[in-house]
Amino acid sequence: MEQLTVDELAVRVGLPGSTIRMYQTKGVLHPPRKTGRVAHYDDTHIERLTLVQRLQSRGFSLPAIAELVAARARGATVASVLGLGDTEGPDDWVRVRLRDAGTLMPLGDLRPALLRRAVEVGLVRWRFGWPHVRRWALESGTRLADLAIPSDEVLDHFAGLRRSTDAIAREFVELFERRLWPTLEGPANQEDQLDRIRELLVELTYTAETVVVGALRESVRDAAEEFAQRHGLVPSGDFRPAWADEPVSIAENLVRRPGDEGVPDDPEITRFLAGEDEDDDTRR
Numbered sequence: 001m002e003q004l005t006v007d008e009l010a011v012r013v014g015l016p017g018s019t020i021r022m023y024q025t026k027g028v029l030h031p032p033r034k035t036g037r038v039a040h041y042d043d044t045h046i047e048r049l050t051l052v053q054r055l056q057s058r059g060f061s062l063p064a065i066a067e068l069v070a071a072r073a074r075g076a077t078v079a080s081v082l083g084l085g086d087t088e089g090p091d092d093w094v095r096v097r098l099r100d101a102g103t104l105m106p107l108g109d110l111r112p113a114l115l116r117r118a119v120e121v122g123l124v125r126w127r128f129g130w131p132h133v134r135r136w137a138l139e140s141g142t143r144l145a146d147l148a149i150p151s152d153e154v155l156d157h158f159a160g161l162r163r164s165t166d167a168i169a170r171e172f173v174e175l176f177e178r179r180l181w182p183t184l185e186g187p188a189n190q191e192d193q194l195d196r197i198r199e200l201l202v203e204l205t206y207t208a209e210t211v212v213v214g215a216l217r218e219s220v221r222d223a224a225e226e227f228a229q230r231h232g233l234v235p236s237g238d239f240r241p242a243w244a245d246e247p248v249s250i251a252e253n254l255v256r257r258p259g260d261e262g263v264p265d266d267p268e269i270t271r272f273l274a275g276e277d278e279d280d281d282t283r284r
Contacts (some may be wrong), residue, residue, distance in 0.1 A: 001041060002042060003040040003041070003042055004036070004040065004041045004042065004045075004183070005039070005040070005041070006020055006021070006032070006039060008041075009041040009045060009046070011065065012046060013046060013050065013053075015049065015053075020049070022054060023062075026063075026065040026066055026071070027047070027064045027070065028052050028062055028065045028066045028069055028118075029045060029048055029049065029052070030044070030045070030048065032045065048069075049078075051065075052065055058184060059184065059193035060192065060193050060194055061192045061194075063192075064192045064193070064194035067194070068081060068194070072094075082197060082201050092134070092135045093125065093127075093132045093134060093135075093136050094132060094133055094138050095130050095131075095132050096124075096130065096131045096132060096133055097130075114151055114155070115131060117155055118131075118155060121155060121158060121159045121162065122162060123155065165212075168208070168212060169208075172204060172205075173206045174205070176201065176204055180200050180204070184196060184197065262274070
């Protein structure tokens with residue numbers, strides 16, 4: 001690896017030597033390796049200074065950069081640094097003991113291949129000789145085990161679900177990158193950009209969770225309706241109860257009348273946007 005003096009490093013990155021020493025004092029640049037009284041810098045220092053300059057151009061303060069660097073050195077994830085949650089509540093990693101594994105899956109399923117696959121699909125992490133799972137996965141796994149669903153099938157569905165959630169996450173990150181990230185370009189005015197990014201990402205994450213959970217509930221409702229129709233658990237669409245012609249207050253909420261649902265036509269949408277029929281009780 002190339003070894004540089006502080007003056008050579010300053011020329012390479014286009015910064016005064018005093019600035020490089022100040023970065024070391026502030027904790028954004030790691031110390032050089034010393035041979036006697038001579039300090040030697042290398043490619044890692046060039047890479048770090050390039051990162052510092054890039055973040056400063058985005059409006060990050062030196063304390064914020066030092067926080068990011070220190071957190072990364074501790075092995076922290078980007079999610080935890082940005083306040084997206086990684087070790088709190090349902091996202092907490094829980095150590096699984098053998099007696100816990102017995103509640104998560106039938107004893108006949110406790111085999112190395114199954115645990116290995118659970119690690120491969122990201123449901124389990126192996127740390128210090130013990131399996132760990134997210135708290136939400138532990139609780140969900142217990143409920144599925146109570147329903148006697150085979151563990152292999154659970155892992156199959158989780159792998160497919162994770163592919164779907166990865167795609168959803170990429171869409172929201174792309175939205176952040178396309179719409180919000182450009183607004184953070186340039187020096188910060190009143191607040192540090194790291195705090196601003198945290199606020200935006202936390203808000204976007206909360207919105208994404210709300211949208212995904214809401215959409216999933218709607219999908220489950222529709223799927224349940226299809227299931228009931230497919231297995232003949234509900235009357236056919238032509239079924240009409242005897243009291244439908246003289247509805248009472250409750251029946252009015254249960255009976256679907258023409259025009260209650262479905263995709264509206266353009267004239268109906270136009271009337272709505274124009275504010276027409278706002279007080280028409282027959283359309284409620």
